[in-house]
Amino acid sequence: MPSYTTTARRGLTREELLKLPASAPLEIGNKAFGIGRTTGYALVKRGEYPCKVLRLGNAYRVITADLLRVxxxxxxxxx
Structure with a gap:
């Protein structure tokens, strides 16, 4: 898995966001939105995550195009 750097309290930079693959792990979406792991998973379970999320087996992935749009x-x- 590629490493993604973050800037303090700002989530991912624009350049980092544009380099993301078509879908990314939920943790990357959480960083982009500036939310924590627990909050991110709670939002997914309630169907309230700010962008589209896929569940693939036990993993959640955010759709990058929707993440960028939001x-x-x-x-x-x-x-």
């Missing part, structure tokens, strides 16, 4: 992050476009 955070308002758009990739750079060339003119």
């Amino acid at each position: 955070l308002g992050v758009e990739p750079d476009t060339e003119a």
